[in-house]
Amino acid sequence: MTVGIFKTANRRLWRNKARSFLTIMAIFVGSMTVMLIFAINNGVSRFIDEQTRNLGGEEYIMITPGSNASALTSVLTGTNNLTEYSSRDNFFTAAQVQEIKNLPGIDAKNFYAPKTLQNTSAYLTSNQTKKKFNFTYTTLLSEDYDIAMGYGELPRPDTDAYEIVLQSGMAEVLGFASDEAALGEPLKIVYQNPYSRRYRTFVARIVGVTSANIATINQPIISTALETAIYNFYTEYAPDSQKGQIYYIKTRVDLSKTTMQELQQTLAEKGFYSTTVNDMMGEMRGFFEIVVKLLMVLGWITLITSAIGVVNTLLISVEERTREIGLNKALGMSSLKIFANFSAEAISLGFWGVTFGIIVAMIAGNFINDFAHQAGGFLEMFPTFELCQFAFNDIVVVGLIVMAIAFLAGTIPAARAARKNPIDALRYE
Amino acid sequence: MQKVIEVKNLWKVYGKRRARFTALKRLSLDIYKGESVAIVGKSGSGKSTLMHLLALLDKPTKGTIKIEGLDASKLRARKINRLRNRSFGFVFQQFFMNSNETVYENVLLPLKIAHTRRGNRKRLALEALKSAGLKDRAKDKAGELSGGHKQRVCIARAIVNNPQFIFADEPTGNLDSVTGEKIIQLLFGLNQRNGTTLVIVTHDEDLAARCDRQIHLRDGEIINITKKKGVKK
Numbered sequence: 001m002t003v004g005i006f007k008t009a010n011r012r013l014w015r016n017k018a019r020s021f022l023t024i025m026a027i028f029v030g031s032m033t034v035m036l037i038f039a040i041n042n043g044v045s046r047f048i049d050e051q052t053r054n055l056g057g058e059e060y061i062m063i064t065p066g067s068n069a070s071a072l073t074s075v076l077t078g079t080n081n082l083t084e085y086s087s088r089d090n091f092f093t094a095a096q097v098q099e100i101k102n103l104p105g106i107d108a109k110n111f112y113a114p115k116t117l118q119n120t121s122a123y124l125t126s127n128q129t130k131k132k133f134n135f136t137y138t139t140l141l142s143e144d145y146d147i148a149m150g151y152g153e154l155p156r157p158d159t160d161a162y163e164i165v166l167q168s169g170m171a172e173v174l175g176f177a178s179d180e181a182a183l184g185e186p187l188k189i190v191y192q193n194p195y196s197r198r199y200r201t202f203v204a205r206i207v208g209v210t211s212a213n214i215a216t217i218n219q220p221i222i223s224t225a226l227e228t229a230i231y232n233f234y235t236e237y238a239p240d241s242q243k244g245q246i247y248y249i250k251t252r253v254d255l256s257k258t259t260m261q262e263l264q265q266t267l268a269e270k271g272f273y274s275t276t277v278n279d280m281m282g283e284m285r286g287f288f289e290i291v292v293k294l295l296m297v298l299g300w301i302t303l304i305t306s307a308i309g310v311v312n313t314l315l316i317s318v319e320e321r322t323r324e325i326g327l328n329k330a331l332g333m334s335s336l337k338i339f340a341n342f343s344a345e346a347i348s349l350g351f352w353g354v355t356f357g358i359i360v361a362m363i364a365g366n367f368i369n370d371f372a373h374q375a376g377g378f379l380e381m382f383p384t385f386e387l388c389q390f391a392f393n394d395i396v397v398v399g400l401i402v403m404a405i406a407f408l409a410g411t412i413p414a415a416r417a418a419r420k421n422p423i424d425a426l427r428y429e
Numbered sequence: 430m431q432k433v434i435e436v437k438n439l440w441k442v443y444g445k446r447r448a449r450f451t452a453l454k455r456l457s458l459d460i461y462k463g464e465s466v467a468i469v470g471k472s473g474s475g476k477s478t479l480m481h482l483l484a485l486l487d488k489p490t491k492g493t494i495k496i497e498g499l500d501a502s503k504l505r506a507r508k509i510n511r512l513r514n515r516s517f518g519f520v521f522q523q524f525f526m527n528s529n530e531t532v533y534e535n536v537l538l539p540l541k542i543a544h545t546r547r548g549n550r551k552r553l554a555l556e557a558l559k560s561a562g563l564k565d566r567a568k569d570k571a572g573e574l575s576g577g578h579k580q581r582v583c584i585a586r587a588i589v590n591n592p593q594f595i596f597a598d599e600p601t602g603n604l605d606s607v608t609g610e611k612i613i614q615l616l617f618g619l620n621q622r623n624g625t626t627l628v629i630v631t632h633d634e635d636l637a638a639r640c641d642r643q644i645h646l647r648d649g650e651i652i653n654i655t656k657k658k659g660v661k662k
Contacts, residue, residue: 015529323525324527326525328542330484331513331538331539331542332511333514333542334507334510337542422486423481423487426521426525
């Protein structure tokens with residue numbers, strides 16, 4: 001019976017092809033706009049999430065003894081490279097490390113207090129260039145880092161090999177034809193021992209290149225084996241007091257036990273400085289969210305305009321079919337059924353409009369993505385940034401909301417039709 | 430004889446204050462099962478209004494109408510719809526059809542509203558078309574038919590649900606006399622064969638004379654009720 005109502009409704013709409021078509025077009029434009037905005041919202045937030053994971057995820061916090069954390073950088077939020085001066089020692093004491101580790105909410109299993117080198121003299125070069133470049137590095141502290149790779153892989157955690165991953169763009173500076181061409185090639189890393197003044201060259205194989213991103217660790221990533229070798233060489237003649245110094249702590253926070261805010265406050269009271277991934281990503285996310293929200297408002301306004309079109313089309317239809325309505329009522333059709341018939345037409349208009357809207361939005365979205373990533377396209381720099389991403393849930397939500405709007409718009413004319421008195425309707429000329 | 434429609438002290442007033450118009454006054458009337466009744470009178474005498482009230486298409490301002498002993502004012506909308514759909518058949522002067530649908534679809538309409546099963550629908554509709562002499566016009570567009578054939582479509586539609594009552598408003602009004610005669614024969618044939626009660630509003634004296642009783646209206650009141658010659662009651 002329900003199927004029957006919609007069949008009849010569509011046959012009626014087909015009778016007034018031109019009018020139905022124009023109304024469907026209006027809904028189509030509105031739905032397409034809203035669908036595209038949903039897709040862009042998705043694309044942007046997925047990209048931001050990916051960026052956040054590049055920095056270790058939202059649950060991570062970086063703690064330094066009293067000066068600004070600088071190992072994590074972001075292009076958008078800016079890295080000024082000026083670190084705050086502190087009269088305190090710029091490294092943690094063993095007691096301080098233990099104190100932080102014992103704070104509520106600190107996940108001791110994902111607590112990293114790496115021994116780091118300071119004031120090193122090191123450079124990086126390749127067989128392809130004569131130039132030398134200052135070398136600093138990072139290692140992967142956690143598997144929570146989900147770094148988007150352009151080519152190759154991250155260093156294997158258990159390898160004994162000296163492996164290095166370059167950030168996108170570094171390969172060309174080092175004389176390779178492209179990021180891809182650098183894969184598998186050796187790089188030379190040269191350290192000078194501060195006590196013996198001797199040099200040592202470490203040869204690392206390039207195993208991967210990260211993809212271009214807005215937020216990233218702006219340093220090459222090296223395997224733990226290579227890091228250990230460098231550390232051992234560098235501290236070979238150092239007094240014990242200089243060995244094993246910890247300049248920063250990075251740890252996961254169990255957010256079920258504390259909030260980031262609480263923890264950061266506690267740390268500040270103890271004189272430590274902390275930075276979370278959200279501190280860095282928050283502004284960027286906030287900016288995108290405002291833009292997307294504004295776009296959403298525009299999209300819904302378009303849809304509401306098309307809803308007025310639905311009201312208009314059906315009102316004309318009700319007037320035209322006054323006699324038919326009267327006849328149906330005289331022959332015993334209930335007001336509810338007449339209301340249902342007109343509502344079915346409204347919903348059908350919504351259905352066709354939103355179906356075409358979603359289909360065209362998806363085609364357009366793919367086109368936009370291709371266009372953005374082609375040579376010279378506006379997202380060429382960010383190969384993992386798919387601007388339009390269509391989620392099944394969003395498609396269902398947009399579909400249902402548009403049909404609901406069409407139904408609501410249809411209730412005005414449908415109620416008018418249902419109220420008609422059979423006699424007045426039959427007399428109507 | 431069984432009373433199927435009982436009307437007591439019926440009033441119908443349209444409009445308010447200065448625009449007030451009394452269409453029917455103090456009207457009382459009984460209609461018996463299987464009877465054919467003509468409602469006659471000049472235009473403006475209230476005959477169409479009376480028929481609309483009898484057919485429960487409209488509500489009286491005052492007074493009661495009982496259909497088969499049930500007080501219409503106490504029936505729920507659902508029951509009234511059901512009554513109109515299952516027990517009443519309507520024939521209108523201006524036909525009132527969906528002209529861009531086929532004859533068959535037009536005749537089918539009351540059965541669709543009644544949610545009759547598909548198999549039954551087809552059988553009943555074809556029977557009705559046959560009785561109305563429209564067997565080979567089933568697939569024609571209703572709007573393309575002649576006036577006589579359009580009225581036949583309306584009669585087929587009125588009888589498709591095997592109603593106990595047929596209400597006809599000027600059924601021959603728009604037809605030439607030969608075609609009109611055929612329609613009259615069709616209606617009385619049903620009355621005779623199935624015992625369908627006929628209520629006919631008409632100007633046509635010939636048609637009125639063939640009904641068992643004629644109710645003469647003037648200015649909303651019954652002025653006279655005459656019986657067909659040779660009918661004993």
